[in-house]
Amino acid sequence: MTEAIEQFFATLPARAPQLLRSSLTGTLRIDLTDDGRTEHWVLRIRPGALDIDRGLAEADAIWYSSVDLFDRLVTGRSQAIAALFRNESTFSGRVTLFLAFRLFFPPAPGTRDPREVAREKVRRAR
Template identity: 65%
Template sequence: MTEATERFFESLPARAPAILRGPVSGTIQIDLSDGNRTEHWRVRMGPGSVEVSRMRGPADGIWYSSQDLFDQLVTGRAQAISAVLRNESSFSGNVVLFLAFRRFFPEPPGTRDPREVAREQVGRLR
């Protein structure tokens, strides 16, 4: 397990109130493979809260990814939905949980909110 992934999962409970504002509720299991070894993370999400464990158990959705790809996701060098669409990782179960969980990943370096860019352009025109 890489340090970036460890720090990412450790940060989830503190970040949950700002990210999970809507009525999302359920458990997602994240299986990260590295060669012949697979590590499991279980994330229980509720409105404004997250519980993280390394235990396997019943889950509403399961996400399979390589450890390398997940490291790219937690550092903003890859996007979760793009990875699933390119079949670099897979998800089965309640897709709403996947969509909610992906909001924990950082934006790619240098990315800016388009609304912010538009406001700057309008300011320059005045």
């Protein structure tokens, strides 16, 4: 497991109140594989909160990913939905849990909010 992944999971509970504003509840298990070993992260999601455990547990949804891909996701070098479309990872279960969880990933380096770009253009046009 990379340091970036460890730090990412450590920050999730503190960031949950800002990102989990809907009434969504459920359990998402993330299975990360590396050299034939699998680590299991269990995330219990509820409105404004997220609890994390390690280990094999029943879940409403399971996301399978390599450690390498997940490291790219937590550092903004790859995007979660694109990874699924490219078949770099797989997902089963309640897709709404995946969609909520992907909000925790950072944007790609240098990415800017399109609304801010539009505001700058309006300011320059004045």
